[in-house]
Amino acid sequence: MAANLWHKFSILIFTITTLLTLPIISIFSQSQPSNNTCNSIFISYTYNTGHPLPPNISSDPTLQPYQFKSTLTIINNGLQELKSWRVFLQFQNSELLVSASNANFLAQPNQGILVFGNYPTIDLKSAVQTAGDINQMSVIVNLLGTQFGVAAPDIPLPQTVTLANDGFICPSPAMNGNNELVLCCTEDPEYKSNVTLKDNDFSPYQNGDLIIMYDVIQTYDSNYWAHVTISNQNPIARLDNWRLSWDWTEEEFIYSMKGAYTSVVDTTDCLFGKQGQFYKDLDFSSALNCERRPTIIDLPNSKTNDVTLGSIPSCCRNGTILPSSMDLSRTKSAFLVQVYKMPPYLNRTILNPPQNWRINGTFGSEYYKCASPIRVSPSSFPDSSGLPVESSAFASWQVICNITKFKSQVPKCCVSFSSFYNTSIIPCNTCACGCSNSKTNGKNKVCNASAPAALLPFEALTIPPENRTKYVEIWAKMNRMHLSDPIPCEDNCGININWHLVSDYKGGWTARMTVLNWGELDFHDWFVAADLDTTISRFESAESVNGTALTGDEYGIVFLQDYSGKGYLNPVTVRNGRNPRKNFRVPGVIQSMISFSKKTNPGWNLGKGDGFPKKVYFSGEECSIPSFVPSSGYILPTKFFSVCSMVLLVIFIECLTGCCEAFCYNSGQLS
Incomplete structure (x- = not known):
């Protein structure tokens, strides 16, 4: 009897437990979407392996670097084609992404990485379009990078993973095991694009730091003419001596150009290759370039009106593209290129744009990362007849390039801080623009690359860094300040910018900016952009230079440039090279007094460092900046x-x- 009751009780307990568990299992399964249950865009991020990297940092495990290998998978299970797929990864362990197969990537603020499609997997077709061909529906991206501080058995996973394309809703990723994040993004039924598309085959126009348009304006069976336009959209960036390159994917070659030229003129690969066998009657001595990856360079200003090489609007600018905040008429560069095609693409309607675009320049313009070209609605151009009408391109592609920098990239300029309420200058950071272990100071001792920069007296500002040793030692002794032995290394920057607070009064304050060129390059059309946070609302004027307060997304930036026609910052000069200890080098100098008002913010406190910029850019290059500002017990004087x-x-x-x-x-x- 007791045994029978116990048996029934056990069955009852099992039944209740089963019923209580079923909903939990159901909810848990829903929070872990799989490729089989996702009817839209399925995304998974899987951590595969990793191992420690040198050096071995036992003193602080959070700084220990580790290699990581992960796999990002995107599958289109929806009904529509996913054009120009983009996935955003929010890392949390100071990850540095080194490579991504089948994709490009772009560093974003706060450890974010934007991964986007690369040729030929730019767009992901649906199962309906491909009869279930998984190779056209999906892409697998193998990620290789470095993370810091996460050792086994812990798994370094991103904080979040999401689809960056417009018109989709993505939930928070769910854990699948201990090394995989999965999610299913669905179309947003309430999403309405503010872009009007003429055809479903076109993608909407996008924004970026640099926009390149590839417009086919004339097309024939064997060749076509493309109009290429490079436009600068960043108000504090510029391109100098730009070099543009791309990959031909279908054995095309460049026959002629106007407004620009190839860096190498060589048709040997065509003459002895498939192109020469097919185009037997073509004069290859008149062709320009047959490289699979040609490099395009701009023409000098002297070719602007050249009938053969120039005569293209916005061409021949010697490789310089300025920001709109400096000169709106010089924000573009354009050229024409004649491209010959190869079988089986000998049809005027078959057009394949080049892939794997890259553009860079000198000083501040080396760090652009370009996405794959996307097909957009045809561009319009002023008609060549001069009539007030527009002609449309046959086909247009847009390439977005954004500025990206890595921690390993060394600045080329630096900033020092000083003020009226402190007798010392906070100099540029030690080795701000790199250091050499063989660097010596005046006493032939190896300098200290890890010590903080030594404070300077005001008179040392215009003294060459290699001649400041005595000034540093005397100043440290006078003010009873600790000085490392050997003394700290120099900043090694060609451009030094000193930001000095001059005065503070009830209605406003003033600052003096001094730009010192210790390098051997002269800078034409230079500019300085100082990010003063919310100080922009109080900017009033700047002496000896043109000052502008940028608005919109750049709220808080004061843009300073030299007057038109006088925009030269001369290089360093040597008075007499016989005795460098007495005949110091003399830098090129530009100085300006800048005035600000406190009317909109009377609580502005210079004594707490409110008057110093958070970031400073020189001709597009972000400068190294001190980590602290001059200190004092300074209090703004009142009438009493x-x-x-x-x-x-x-x-x-x-x-x-x-x-x-x-x-x-x-x-x-x-x-």
């Missing part, structure tokens, strides 16, 4: 404080005068 100070000063002078007279009288020096 000023009156009291004057009274005390008068009393002090009277007392001092009386003491001096008494002293002199007792000494017998006064009668």
Whole structure:
């Protein structure tokens, strides 16, 4: 009897447990979407392996670097084609992504990485379009990089993974095991694009730091003419001596150009290759380039009106593209290129744009990362007849390039801070623009690359860094400051910018900016962009230079440039090379006094560092900046404080005068 009751009780407990568990299992399964249950865009991020990298940092495990290998998978299970797929990865362990197979990537703020499609997997077709061909529906991206501080058995996973394409809703990723994040992104039924498309085959136009348009304006069976336009959209970036390159994917070659030229003129590969066998009657001596990856360079200004090489609007600018905040008429560069095609693409309607675009320049323009070209609605151009009508391109592609920098990239300029309430200059950071272990100071000692920069007296600002050793030592001794032995290394920057707070009064304040060129390059059309956070609302004027307060997304930036026609920052000069200890090098110098108002923010406090910029850019290059500002117990004078100070000063002078007279009288020096 007891055994029977116990048996029934056990069955009852099992039944209740099963019923309670079923909903939990159901909810848990829903939070872990799989490729089989996702009817839209399925994304998974899987950590595969990793191992420690040198050096071995036992003192602080959070700084220990580790290699990681992961796999990112995107599958289109929806009904529509996913054009120009993009996935955003929010890392959390200071990850540095080194490579991504079948994709490009772009560093974003706060450890973010944007991964986007590369040729030929730019778009992901649906199962309906491909009869279930998984190779056209999906892409697998193998990621290789470095992360810091996460050792086995812990798994370094991103904080979040999401689809970056517009018009999709993505939930938070769910864990699948201990090394995989999965999610299923669905179309947003309420999403409405603000872009009108003429055809479903076209993608919407996008924004970026640099936009390149590849417009086919004439097309024939065997060749076509493309109009290429490079436009700068970043208000504080520029391109100097730009070099543009791409890959031909279907054995095309460049026959002629206007407005630009190939860096190498060579048709040997065509003459002895498939192109020469097919185009037997073509004069290859007149062709320009047959490289699979040609490099395009701009023409000098002297070719602007050349009938053969120039005569293209916005061409021949010597490789310089300025920001719109500096000169709106010089934000573009354009050229024409004649491209010959190869079988089986000998049809005027079959057009394949080049892939794997890359553009870079010199000083501040080396760090562009370009996405794959996307097909957009045809561009319009002013008609060549001069009539007030527009002609449309036969086909247009857009390439977005954004500025990206890595921690290993060394700045080329630096900033020092000083103020009226502190007698010392906070110099540029030690080795701000790189250092050499063989670097020596005036006493032939190896300098200290890890020590913080030594404070300087004001008179040392225009002294060459290699001649400042004595100034540094004397100043440290006078102010009883610790000085490392050997002394800290120099900043090694060609461009030094000093930001000095000059005055502070009830209605406003002033700062002096001094740009010192210690390098051997002269800078034409230079500019300085100072990010002063919310100070922009109080910018009033700048002396000796043109000053502008940028608005919109760049709210808080003061843009400073030299007057038109005088925009040269001369290189360093040497007075007399016989005795470098006495005949110092003289830098190129530009100086400006900048005025600000406190009307909109009377609580502005210079004594707390409110007057120093958070970031400074010189001609597009972000400069190294000190980690602290001049300190003091400075308090803005009030009327009461000023009156009291004057009274005390008068009393002090009277007392001092009386003491001096008494002293002199007792000494017998006064009668």
